[in-house]
Amino acid sequence: MNASAAPLIEVRGVSKRYPGVLALDNASLTVSPGEIVALTGENGSGKSTLSKIIGGAEQPDGGVVLVDGVETVIANPATALKLGIVMISQELTLAPQLTVAENVFMGRLPRKGRVIDWATIRRRAREELAALDVHVDVNAKVGDLSVELQQEVEIARAVSSKARLLILDEATSSLSEHATERLLELIREQAKRGVAVLMISHRMPELYSTAGRAAVLRDGKMVGTVPLPSTPESQLVRMMVGRELNDYYGSRDCVPGDVVLQVRDLASADGALAPTSFEVRSGEIVGIAGLVGSGKAQLGMALGGAIPATGEVKVNGAAVTLGDPRRALGAGIGLVPDDRKRAALLPTRSVAHNMTLTWLPKLSKFGVVPTRTEKRRVREAIAEYGVKTSSPAKLITQLSGGNQQKAILGRIFALGCPVYVLSEPTRGVDVGSKSQIYALLQKLTESGAAVVIISSELPELIGLADRVLVCFQGAVRGEVTGDQLQEEVLNAIAVSGHVHEEPS
Numbered sequence: 001m002n003a004s005a006a007p008l009i010e011v012r013g014v015s016k017r018y019p020g021v022l023a024l025d026n027a028s029l030t031v032s033p034g035e036i037v038a039l040t041g042e043n044g045s046g047k048s049t050l051s052k053i054i055g056g057a058e059q060p061d062g063g064v065v066l067v068d069g070v071e072t073v074i075a076n077p078a079t080a081l082k083l084g085i086v087m088i089s090q091e092l093t094l095a096p097q098l099t100v101a102e103n104v105f106m107g108r109l110p111r112k113g114r115v116i117d118w119a120t121i122r123r124r125a126r127e128e129l130a131a132l133d134v135h136v137d138v139n140a141k142v143g144d145l146s147v148e149l150q151q152e153v154e155i156a157r158a159v160s161s162k163a164r165l166l167i168l169d170e171a172t173s174s175l176s177e178h179a180t181e182r183l184l185e186l187i188r189e190q191a192k193r194g195v196a197v198l199m200i201s202h203r204m205p206e207l208y209s210t211a212g213r214a215a216v217l218r219d220g221k222m223v224g225t226v227p228l229p230s231t232p233e234s235q236l237v238r239m240m241v242g243r244e245l246n247d248y249y250g251s252r253d254c255v256p257g258d259v260v261l262q263v264r265d266l267a268s269a270d271g272a273l274a275p276t277s278f279e280v281r282s283g284e285i286v287g288i289a290g291l292v293g294s295g296k297a298q299l300g301m302a303l304g305g306a307i308p309a310t311g312e313v314k315v316n317g318a319a320v321t322l323g324d325p326r327r328a329l330g331a332g333i334g335l336v337p338d339d340r341k342r343a344a345l346l347p348t349r350s351v352a353h354n355m356t357l358t359w360l361p362k363l364s365k366f367g368v369v370p371t372r373t374e375k376r377r378v379r380e381a382i383a384e385y386g387v388k389t390s391s392p393a394k395l396i397t398q399l400s401g402g403n404q405q406k407a408i409l410g411r412i413f414a415l416g417c418p419v420y421v422l423s424e425p426t427r428g429v430d431v432g433s434k435s436q437i438y439a440l441l442q443k444l445t446e447s448g449a450a451v452v453i454i455s456s457e458l459p460e461l462i463g464l465a466d467r468v469l470v471c472f473q474g475a476v477r478g479e480v481t482g483d484q485l486q487e488e489v490l491n492a493i494a495v496s497g498h499v500h501e502e503p504s
């Protein structure tokens with residue numbers, strides 16, 4: 001590590017205003033060569049805005065950016081790239097129709113005279129990928145690769161373009177556990193070679209295992225920087241949220257009642273989920289764990305009618321028509337899909353519209369909703385779900401990622417369904433808001449709902465669920481309850497399909 005060197009990047013007193021909100025307020029930060037700095041803060045605190053300014057995608061309204069100590073205008077992402085600043089986010093920026101080799105050298109294809117030198121491109125792409133231990137055919141079309149491999153190709157591109165500063169904006173949020181660990185390992189390796197890294201993630205263990213320092217933004221202001229891993233998590237969280245987070249997962253005062261959801265031989269038509277049977281009682285939370293590709297995502301989608309499926313699903317004894325999200329909802333299954341961008345957001349509509357879409361018509365008399373009631377209910381929903389927005393009329397896509405997620409949860413939780421199926425409900429959500437969402441979930445179950453929660457975050461399942469079903473290779477392979485609800489037990493089943501027995 002070379003953290004004592006002059007900063008590679010410094011933002012000094014940077015401000016950025018969007019209509020109705022001061023996203024950054026006189027914020028300063030440095031990242032030196034070889035240093036990994038975590039940029040932390042609640043949803044909407046300004047992290048992405050700051051990283052976009054460094055990456056040339058946004059311009060500050062005030063303050064300066066210095067590269068190698070020299071005041072620099074990073075006018076656009078191409079300028080950033082020339083300076084060695086490369087951004088990696090959860091949205092992949094690769095061209096899916098081009099090959100791996102073309103993507104690695106996109107925008108800087110080596111030439112022989114005036115002709116593109118394809119042989120060199122393929123050879124060098126192969127070398128770059130092999131050096132990073134990424135095994136992929138350089139002639140394969142990127143669009144045909146798994147998300148994990150695409151992310152690794154993106155890293156290879158960053159590394160081969162001689163990145164001096166890597167910015168990771170929630171780059172791991174859609175990756176499998178294994179791919180996440182590999183990505184973090186690649187990042188640590190790059191830092192050892194002197195690359196500066198700025199990483200944004202809402203997953204604390206990731207920050208603690210990777211970063212040497214955490215900078216904390218709150219409401220656009222930089223409230224401080226602390227060393228990692230020596231700063232206790234509770235202290236970092238207090239800086240981010242401005243209060244203690246006691247009783248993080250909350251508790252509920254109810255015992256499971258009658259069976260509400262019956263699932264018999266439910267299988268996805270694509271074969272990714274083999275016939276699966278289980279029941280959930282009113283007031284009960286059942287967790288679904290499993291690695292990426294284990295079938296757990298398909299289980300959620302099949303329950304919510306989002307994919308074609310076979311088998312039988314009953315809510316309060318009444319059969320649900322499969323493969324039809326409207327009918328599933330009509331039968332009382334409220335689904336929060338994990339792909340909120342594609343499946344849940346109305347990107348051209350306001351926060352208010354996105355939050356009220358499903359329940360506002362119920363308030364209407366003769367098809368007309370009194371606007372005063374509407375406005376009051378929207379205000380209440382925004383406050384209850386902690387959605388940070390300068391106005392209910394703001395476009396939903398102008399909210400920070402975590403706040404979009406909270407808006408969707410608010411819409412679906414307000415339905416009063418007997419069954420909720422929540423797939424990765426807190427992905428991209430900050431620690432404070434997570435705790436708020438857990439409390440709302442507990443309230444839903446107290447009012448008699450049956451909840452199925454599919455999550456890749458085991459602590460979340462352990463903290464909330466009465467029992468956890470673990471998927472392995474497309475089938476439920478274990479049910480874990482009581483004292484056995486521990487990460488090691490869940491992990492063992494997720495990885496091998498069974499609990500490892502200690503040799504006697």
Ligand SMILES: Nc1ncnc2c1ncn2[C@@H]1O[C@H](COP(=O)(O)OP(=O)(O)OP(=O)(O)O)[C@@H](O)[C@H]1O
Binds near residue numbers: 045047049389
């Ligand atoms: N294009 C935009 N138009 C209007 N407001 C915006 C725009 N982009 C961001 N904002 C606002 O700026 C503030 C900071 O948003 P930003 O995305 O930087 O937060 P964040 O800390 O990255 O949040 P998250 O953890 O949810 O990703 C938020 O209030 C957001 O609504």
